[in-house]
Amino acid sequence: MKRILLPLWLCLLWLSPTLLQAQNPSRVTIKGIVRDTTEAEAAYATVMLLNPTDSTLVNFSRSDENGLFSFKNVKNTAYIFKISYIGHIPYQQHLNPSPTDINDLGMVYLKPISQELMEVVIRTAKAPLRIRGDTIEYDATTFKVPPGSTVEDLLRRLPGIEVAADGSIKAQGRDVQKVYVDGKTFFGDDPKSATKNLGAETISKVQVYDEKSEQAKLTGIDDGKKEKAMNLELKEEYKKGSFGKLTGAVGTEDRWAARGNYNRFNEKQQLSFIGYANNINETGVNWEDYGEFKGQNAFNDFDNGDFGFGYNGGGRYYSSSDNGLRNNFDGRGFTKNFGGGVNYNFDNKKTKYNASYVYNETTLDLDQLSLRETFLNDGSFTNTDTSTRLEFRGNHSIATRIEQNLDSSNLLIVKANLGFSNSNNQNRQAQYFIENNTTPTNSLLLDNGTLLDSWRLSSAAIFRHRFKKKGRSFAASAGYNNSQSDGRENIFSLNEVFTAPTRTDQIRQLNLNDNATEQFKSSLLYTEPLHKRWFLEAFYNFSHSANAVNRQVQDPELNNERITDLSVFYDFTTQFNRLGADIRYSHEGLNASAGLAGQRLDLDGRYATDRDMPLLTDPIKRTFDNAVPYLELEYEFPNNVWISADYTYNVSEPRLTDLQPIPNVNNPAFRNEGNPNLTPERSHSFSANLNYWNPASFANVGIGANFSQFDNQIIYNQTIDFVDSIGFRTTARPDNVSGGNRFNTYLWSSFPIVKTKLTMNLNGNLNAGRSPAFVNGIENETDNLGYNFNLGFSFTPSPKLILYAGGNLGFNNISYSIREDQNQKIQNHGANASAKWQFAAKTFLESNFTYSLFRNDRFDFKQEVPILNASVRHLLGPSNRFELRLAAFDIFNRRVSITQTGNQNYVVRNTASTLARYFMLSVSYNMRGYESKIKKGGWW
Amino acid sequence: MFKQTRFSLFFGALLAFVALFPENMYSQELEGDIRYLVTHNWTKKTIALDYLSKQQRERAAYMWGNRSEWKVYTTLYFTPTESKYEDSEERAEPDDEGYSWRKEAFFIKRNFAQNTLYDVFTLLGKTYIVEDSLRAPEWKILNDMKEVAGHICMNAYWEDTIKQQRITAWFALDLPVPAGPERLCGLPGLILEADYNDGAMNIAANRIQMKKLDKELDLPKKKIKGKKISEDEYATIVRKHVEEKRKAEEPWFWGMRY
The missing domain is CATH 2.40.170.20 (TonB-dependent receptor, beta-barrel domain)
Known part of the structure; x- marks a missing residue:
């Protein structure tokens, strides 16, 4: 049965439009005459046909000098017929398909927009005046009121709205009976309660419209009476808010860490707090947290007022722009760190203001072994140095900067930085000297203590004027810097010379x-x-x-x-x-x-x-x-x-x-x-x-x-x-x-092999330099030739997995003209691999492995340092606000810091112990929530 | 097919209008040039990328919100039947004085009488010539009114699904030329302002000169070297690039006009 019915249905479906067309012609001419309410012809009004489902423009034309318009031979379907004419409220009418060839709309009357609205709103305030049917909408943000004003003050400025002394409101001459806030009644029925209490700055739009009378709403019978109503639309709050993070972590080997930041902001102001404390060698915060701490002011330290090319005079007062807040650990020793700060930014079109205070301190505990061989024209000697250093550094820093556009052609920048720091350093060194690698000559014990207190002030003012002629400008700057320090060094040395008899000097x-x-x-x-x-x-x-x-x-x-x-x-x-x-x-x-x-x-x-x-x-x-x-x-x-x-x-x-x-x-x-x-x-x-x-x-x-x-x-x-x-x-x-000379070349490149999936990075540099110096009156030219290559592949098979593998080769050849037999070939090579894997919806595995090889064949030196880190983190809570992370650092327990350098007439290798294997569990809370995906490259 | 018919009808109606009133009040004056001030807001462009995470976009807004605007001038030459849009020599940012970028090959030429377009631009480092029949965006006509450069304008809305741009255009009721800045056209009046993605890019007329045009609408005498493509091929290139950048979670707007 169904099989027979189907073709029949199809037949009917095919026929139906034809049937409709039999009733209505397929093409139609729509015409009419546009008049305004005074019966005057509306010449050259824009007439449009829109699609009734989504207002898409289908056709348009214009009325002639007599207000006559026509759309000839258009598809006969439903339209929104629309007329716009200067000085009049846009006219809109729904048209059904016409049963006849010609759809004559007759006279169409346009209502004028009151002169006042036209002049004041559209022309003077340059505000878009929104007209939706009977609703007229004002853009509140374009009417300036002093800060702290109420909505009532704002309404007094709106054309077509009057506010009486008692606070009652009239719109277009009629009393406003109801005031809504975001479409809802605000604290009961008194319209004044909202307008007297709400702040003007919270309002984005004011809408005035006619509403059915209270009685009509109750009875459901439209009595034709309309009441004026007003709706106050609140500003979207996305430009205002707060965010922050808090992390606490504990680990094996007595390791712990805590850090947090909190930011509050609105359109013009940003206030932020940051703090950290740890004993895991983070001497400051990372770049991302530092950026959020400084906010809009993070990239503002370039205006130094030193004009002209290649300035190089007296600029010795460079104070690092990050106030020591960023992590700058050099890889050596164990540190305990503590720091924090507060930052305030104010930004608008005329003024940019910033003020910040930062404190940071680091206690360093360093054990280092240093091997230094010094070449003479007729021999050499070696110095083995075992040192222990205990150091405390503390630094307060206050910075402020104001940038003021005095007017469109004059700009003034004033900035000042004030810093106080103190340090306490205890350095113990045991040195052992050997001549020609065979004969010990002496041993030297050094024990020095240093206390240092210092402060510095640096300030600058820059003024710039632009003349009317484009490109002509004048600028002047002035700066004052002052720094003072007060230090105390306690020097002790004990030297034992292995002569016969042994001689000791203190x-x-x-x-x-x-x-x-x-x-x-x-x-x-x-x-x-x-x-x-x-x-x-x-x-x-x-x-x-x-x-x-x-x-x-x-x-x-x-x-x-x-x-x-x-x-x-x-x-x-x-x-x-x-x-x-x-x-x-x-x-x-x-x-x-x-x-x-x-x-x-x-x-x-x-x-x-x-x-x-x-x-x-x-x-x-x-x-x-x-x-x-x-x-x-x-x-x-x-x-x-x-x-x-x-x-x-x-x-x-x-x-x-x-x-x-x-x-x-x-x-x-x-x-x-x-x-x-x-x-x-x-x-x-x-x-x-x-x-x-x-x-x-x-x-x-x-x-x-x-x-x-x-x-x-x-x-x-x-x-x-x-x-x-x-x-x-x-x-x-x-x-x-x-x-003397220096030469340096570099190459960096990045090529996608498979776009968005596999990328290759190739970097390299070559540097050479000659430094002459006299050693015992004989000129020695030291030539350095170094080259490094670095090749890496980053592979993103899916959005949930990012892999990286790479390697680097580094060579540094040093030759000494006085002792060619001592020429050095230092090598530092390495390989690294990392993986980021989102293996469950909210769980991530992150791991990296670095293998480093340090070599110097002349000294038969070769050391391998493999480092493996791995962590698992899991997001939980509403909006992923919590993060639980278990991390293992340096799983093989092999971390050590090695540097090899050579210069003038020596070569030196430093080996320092530092934080090796530990495990850590951390809990973090992020007000904004953590991203539940792997972060891809930071393109900013 | 439907689209094609509809738009030829659309421009047919306009032509009929132009032909019907050869001596109407506009015919002699409806010719001239417009200087547009184009304001790029890089933060808002970034925020409009829906494929970046909420956190990334919030961070961009927080870090650069008030400090990422860059302004340039562009020019539109128009007659009732033709228009040509190009970059202006004039600098809008005083700080740009004294520094010169290489000018990319760029102009957008429209002929409304013949319903054709001839656009030249650099896209992803290559110069292309798009020669095709004119297809106007599917504008939705809205009811708001405001004044732009001394003209009362109505607004219309179009969503570019390839570049994911929400575009609000303001067209003048008293300048019945279907031209506009960039590749926008097809409204009952000249587009005097266009806003992309809530201020990510804003193009606003700030000087309108009614005058007889001389050779401003002509093609450059020097032959333009570039690959000829159709409108569909252009759309394919852009769509593919945006899709790739979406996968890489990087902005697509470096290397092409917004």
């Missing part, structure tokens, strides 16, 4: 160090567009700094009597002036500049054994004049290739400690001397870079090279002699030499 010394530095600086910059593509930049830099260093050395065994020949007081001023200009060409992806500056550096130093004592030498007054050229080129090729190249000539003044004439002999085996005759370091630097990005294949390549050649370099010449009472004694003295 030195005790108390150093009192007072340092004070004050700096004032200022810069000016003027930019003038010469032509469409040419710009001229002229600048002037000035800086003046005064330094006073007082080192008083006392002998604790002789009643703290002053040791005159080791005490020094010096007073040093540095003045820097630079005047320069550069010309810039800028067109079609080519940006090139060439500049020249003349600079003068004045040094003025006085040395005495103490404050108010006669000078040891005549005042050192020296002036250095230099002409400094500069070239820069950037070019953007089509297809995402960029190249850049630059040349700079650098002049930097000698360091203060290198200039002072009194030797520092805290360590009898190592003596530092100063050199008052040092001249500034000068070098030529070239660099070139190329970047390529393919947005279609996702490939990235960067290559670059830079080269520096020193005209004049400050190096440390060494005099190494065997002193019978001391053993090997090294005396280092800074001096100027020429002929």
